[in-house]
Amino acid sequence: MITGSEILLDSFIAEGVDTIFGYPGGQIMPVYDKLVDYTDRLRHILVRHEQGAIHAAQGYARVSGRPGVVMVTSGPGATNVITGIADAMADSTPVIVVAAQVSTALLGTDAFQETDFIGLTTPITKWCYQIRRPEDVAWAVARAFHIATTGRPGPIVLDLTRDAQVGIAEAGHKKCDFIRSYVPRPKPSAENIVKAAEMINAAEKPFVVYGQGVILSGAEKELAEFLNKGCIPAGTTLLGLSALPSNFPHFKGMVGMHGNIATNVLTQECDLLISVGMRFDDRVTGKTSTYASQAKVIHIDIDASEIGKNVPVDLGIVGDAKDVLTQLLPLVQKRDRSEWETTADMYGDLEKHKVIEPEVFPESGRIKMGEVVNKVAEVSGGKAVIVTDVGQNQMIGARYSRFAQSRSMITSGGLGTMGFGLPAAFGAKVGAPERTVCLFVGDGGIQMTIQELGTVMQEHTGIKIILLNNNWLGNVRMWQELFFDQRYSSTRMLNPEYSFIASAYGLKYRFVEQREELDDAVREMLFDDSAFLLEVHVEEMGMVFPMVPPGKSVNEIMLNGTDWFEYGE
Amino acid sequence: MENKLYVVSAYTENQVGLLGVIANIFTRRNLNIETLQVFPSEFEGIHRFTIKTRTTQDQINRVLMQIEKKVDVIKAFSYVDDEVLMLEHAQVGAFLAAREAEYESDK
Ligand SMILES: Cc1ncc(C[n+]2csc(CCOP(=O)(O)OP(=O)(O)O)c2C)c(N)n1
Numbered sequence: 250m251i252t253g254s255e256i257l258l259d260s261f262i263a264e265g266v267d268t269i270f271g272y273p274g275g276q277i278m279p280v281y282d283k284l285v286d287y288t289d290r291l292r293h294i295l296v297r298h299e300q301g302a303i304h305a306a307q308g309y310a311r312v313s314g315r316p317g318v319v320m321v322t323s324g325p326g327a328t329n330v331i332t333g334i335a336d337a338m339a340d341s342t343p344v345i346v347v348a349a350q351v352s353t354a355l356l357g358t359d360a361f362q363e364t365d366f367i368g369l370t371t372p373i374t375k376w377c378y379q380i381r382r383p384e385d386v387a388w389a390v391a392r393a394f395h396i397a398t399t400g401r402p403g404p405i406v407l408d409l410t411r412d413a414q415v416g417i418a419e420a421g422h423k424k425c426d427f428i429r430s431y432v433p434r435p436k437p438s439a440e441n442i443v444k445a446a447e448m449i450n451a452a453e454k455p456f457v458v459y460g461q462g463v464i465l466s467g468a469e470k471e472l473a474e475f476l477n478k479g480c481i482p483a484g485t486t487l488l489g490l491s492a493l494p495s496n497f498p499h500f501k502g503m504v505g506m507h508g509n510i511a512t513n514v515l516t517q518e519c520d521l522l523i524s525v526g527m528r529f530d531d532r533v534t535g536k537t538s539t540y541a542s543q544a545k546v547i548h549i550d551i552d553a554s555e556i557g558k559n560v561p562v563d564l565g566i567v568g569d570a571k572d573v574l575t576q577l578l579p580l581v582q583k584r585d586r587s588e589w590e591t592t593a594d595m596y597g598d599l600e601k602h603k604v605i606e607p608e609v610f611p612e613s614g615r616i617k618m619g620e621v622v623n624k625v626a627e628v629s630g631g632k633a634v635i636v637t638d639v640g641q642n643q644m645i646g647a648r649y650s651r652f653a654q655s656r657s658m659i660t661s662g663g664l665g666t667m668g669f670g671l672p673a674a675f676g677a678k679v680g681a682p683e684r685t686v687c688l689f690v691g692d693g694g695i696q697m698t699i700q701e702l703g704t705v706m707q708e709h710t711g712i713k714i715i716l717l718n719n720n721w722l723g724n725v726r727m728w729q730e731l732f733f734d735q736r737y738s739s740t741r742m743l744n745p746e747y748s749f750i751a752s753a754y755g756l757k758y759r760f761v762e763q764r765e766e767l768d769d770a771v772r773e774m775l776f777d778d779s780a781f782l783l784e785v786h787v788e789e790m791g792m793v794f795p796m797v798p799p800g801k802s803v804n805e806i807m808l809n810g811t812d813w814f815e816y817g818e
Numbered sequence: 819m820e821n822k823l824y825v826v827s828a829y830t831e832n833q834v835g836l837l838g839v840i841a842n843i844f845t846r847r848n849l850n851i852e853t854l855q856v857f858p859s860e861f862e863g864i865h866r867f868t869i870k871t872r873t874t875q876d877q878i879n880r881v882l883m884q885i886e887k888k889v890d891v892i893k894a895f896s897y898v899d900d901e902v903l904m905l906e907h908a909q910v911g912a913f914l915a916a917r918e919a920e921y922e923s924d925k
Pocket of ligand 1: 639643693696723
């Protein structure tokens, strides 16, 4: 017989956990005490704030495909991870949060550091469970890993009462691979696969929009084969980025609000929209009533509740993206649709001329964010893992980064959580230590979780932090400029002296203001594997274009502050 | 689209907290629950919820999908109030048998 705390740690090991991101406190102390005996098998990373732990676990999970594990104390420790749980829910990220809870006798008494954590997290978890007895620990952990990692992945909360930690029970972990009420990998309907193939074969102008589902199901190769065979152009959502290499011939860019012109216009010109592993978020669709309204729509997703939720579909296929694409592949005819595909290239050229070149290769004025992102892509050879925070740095980071392999873009998409970037970047580096991890972050976002520089220091996590400092909450300022008569309400920010912060945390640091220094600075940053803070003073009033303003159709695109995209330009 | 009184019927595992989980699916969409019952179903260890609410067919479809998405929910159905509750029993029985068979054959 061993304690529930030991059962918990044994179960982690049995489930393949190597790293825990966490922070101790009163109620979780029995587990932390046992952790001392497990240091040879479990690495515990002590963060500086519990929000850092969960975003790090998300970064770890997104880069590695393995679930991230978080351990925190009850009450404030637990409530501090809520933002990250909601983020993981929105972005289908497998994380398991073990939060301590007061002893069962005290439940419901407003005991010290008691919160109703199950009540608080029920709407934002895939599954949550309060463990009241030591004999339930192994069962709950096994179930948590099964649920978090299968089907559409998501966050799990285990609310671990003190009794369950200190009580004793039989040792032994049994993996869970079956829950009768839960069908993680529904078999796609053979009939619908045939129908889909017929629709695809009959289409003259098909267009694929894919999302993170392709990455989560490991369907990158199948997607590429599918596009090659049918000669079909494709666009990605923000979270689908890196599933296909940036130079893949049928890859035409990102869709949505700050996506590429070609992909947004193709959405409105295709005769068949095939969506794979994505959920038609409003940042993707713009005005839904006109979205691809000329086209037939096939929606492939593992989550049945997504089909028809936001956009009406002609054919829904519930299934894992890899299963569905594998079954579709032999039925899809080899076709040459290069004439249709060149439409995309035409819009691509227009965007290059009107938007990309002025952003990436400006001849005068302050450094632009796009230049920095492009320079990092160039020097890293597109091989780095790109992590972003939220705001302009995120959109520019997504637009101008280049990707050579999957699982290389880590960003907070569905929730748009500022402060995500720094902890997610060090979590990603822990999950993929052999890779270069570059973070693009704004001066607002870095200050939301800046305390995690302490973790970077303590763990020697060699992340490359590229601070795109514009002295504004840039994205909000941009919206104030465009949609609120340039009334800049609370978006101007007085910044600290970041060089002092860097030296306080023992980080290498370089400041760049002149265009001529950028290349050398990026090379210096990427030269070795140590943590580096590169602060670039970028254009203060920078904008992100193209832009589909909120509520507009995705082919109503602003090219800059005054010009709109028009056909035939 | 026309508002009608719908009956939602859901078969679930007997887990603490599911009432809140299911009720929340309605409240999040601002749907008023007119009546609600939870009781043991004809299947051992499986509970049945019946919930009446006034809404559209589209919305009820979404609600059903969200209910079925929950890990501990086995199946959910909906009816316009005056339809007869039928077929559910057979469908739940068939689903459980199929899952058992799948489990057995996996082993
Ligand atoms: C936690 C949180 N609070 C507020 C926002 C709203 N918001 C979105 S972008 C943004 C500005 C970000 O500014 P900064 O971090 O400097 O990045 P920039 O846009 O300038 O690149 C704000 C306030 C948010 N997304 N997340």
